[in-house]
Amino acid sequence: MRRSSPDAPPLPHPDLLAAIPRLRRYARVLTGDATRSDDLVQDTLARAWEKRWLWQAGTDLRAWLFTIMHNVYMNQLAVARREGVSISLDSESAHAAWQLPVRANQVDRVELLELVAQMGRLPPDQREVLLLAAVEEMHYSEIAAALDVPMGTVMSRLSRARARLRRLVDEPATPLRIVK
Amino acid sequence: MTVNPSPFDDADLHAYADGCLPPERVGAFEAALKLDPALAARVAEIRALSAALRAALDPIVTEPIPERLIQAAIGRAHGASRSRWLGSAVAIAATLVLGIGIGWYGRTIDIEHDGTPTSFARQAAFAHALYAADVNRPVEIWAADEKRLVTWLTKRLGLAVHAPDLNNVGYALVGGRLVAGNEKPTALFMYENADKQRLSLQVRRDSDTHGETAFRYAVEKGVGVFYWIDDNCSYAISGVLDRNQLLSIAHVVYGQLAAFDTAPR
Numbered sequence: 178m179r180r181s182s183p184d185a186p187p188l189p190h191p192d193l194l195a196a197i198p199r200l201r202r203y204a205r206v207l208t209g210d211a212t213r214s215d216d217l218v219q220d221t222l223a224r225a226w227e228k229r230w231l232w233q234a235g236t237d238l239r240a241w242l243f244t245i246m247h248n249v250y251m252n253q254l255a256v257a258r259r260e261g262v263s264i265s266l267d268s269e270s271a272h273a274a275w276q277l278p279v280r281a282n283q284v285d286r287v288e289l290l291e292l293v294a295q296m297g298r299l300p301p302d303q304r305e306v307l308l309l310a311a312v313e314e315m316h317y318s319e320i321a322a323a324l325d326v327p328m329g330t331v332m333s334r335l336s337r338a339r340a341r342l343r344r345l346v347d348e349p350a351t352p353l354r355i356v357k
Numbered sequence: 358m359t360v361n362p363s364p365f366d367d368a369d370l371h372a373y374a375d376g377c378l379p380p381e382r383v384g385a386f387e388a389a390l391k392l393d394p395a396l397a398a399r400v401a402e403i404r405a406l407s408a409a410l411r412a413a414l415d416p417i418v419t420e421p422i423p424e425r426l427i428q429a430a431i432g433r434a435h436g437a438s439r440s441r442w443l444g445s446a447v448a449i450a451a452t453l454v455l456g457i458g459i460g461w462y463g464r465t466i467d468i469e470h471d472g473t474p475t476s477f478a479r480q481a482a483f484a485h486a487l488y489a490a491d492v493n494r495p496v497e498i499w500a501a502d503e504k505r506l507v508t509w510l511t512k513r514l515g516l517a518v519h520a521p522d523l524n525n526v527g528y529a530l531v532g533g534r535l536v537a538g539n540e541k542p543t544a545l546f547m548y549e550n551a552d553k554q555r556l557s558l559q560v561r562r563d564s565d566t567h568g569e570t571a572f573r574y575a576v577e578k579g580v581g582v583f584y585w586i587d588d589n590c591s592y593a594i595s596g597v598l599d600r601n602q603l604l605s606i607a608h609v610v611y612g613q614l615a616a617f618d619t620a621p622r
Binding site: 188189190191192193194195196197198199201202205206215218219222223226288289290292293296307308310311312314316317318329332333335336339342343 | 372411418425431523
């Protein structure tokens, strides 16, 4: 059997491959767009290979990848802001852009798509904390480490995210107000 | 109105609902829950919201993984922004080659419909069903002798074969054997998880098939099979497994085989 050369990168392929589906979900929640989210995943994986010496074997590779993705995305946001490009989420088209393959019964489906569309209206920092806590079910301390913020910040963002999402779902914003 | 202000704040409520409240405070919180239906209702609401988000977003993780991300994961691609134009140039070239290939070879390949697997997929399912059910002798050479197994199969197939490492997805190599195919021998690697569930990877050299195909799926007698063609070889991964579980294992196998192919010789 062929073996890697001694100076070969230490990142384990199976673990990286296994992490892709969750990275894609995180990216979809961050960017709100299927194509752009796969670009983000690709950039994240490329960065992981560039910075592979920073990963300590035996530690949680997925959490490390989440951290890289968060940083890559925040950089892209900063660059876009500097160049005056708007990449904010358009929640009106979020149903289509997220390309959610919802496999629930028809009644649930509408509600779930609506929920996700409203989640897209949260600020990115609230959206990602909500994803990591509620969907990825990561411990607050892991989230704090991944995003490099204090645990108190994680908790306050999470609490604000849920309160805001609840308001948005309860009173869906109608883009065209009927004026009497 | 409560007489005693609750010793728990909003952050504690979320932490409890998320299973992140420090263990030493859980007992007191649960005691407070019993006395305060409104607090219990809020916990239930937070959990219902989390469950709804998971239901909405879980399907994303079972989507097929785009090829460019598999390449990026094994360190064979640059960032999306840099490789975009190059990627489309390669894609156009590949389409041209594939178009020519299909035009020529399409004449001899049976047309496949959903639910009508090729003979390879059917054979793979039968071989899996036959040997996976064999408790004492599922393989001819056991994993302890992996090196000998791989050398032997490589010689018999006339093709360098590898046993992918599936430990990360919970399956350990049991061993392997040679299986009679229609015309050519097929290598079979058997894997087993902690619940004694088995799956098998079968590899056959196909001199008359060229190019590559996407993953295809078939079910034969309750055995699920993902099969694909890559670089003149047919691969099939079979098991009595949920389609998505099997697909994710197929992705891991595919990625490892691609990594083997590009590893320095």
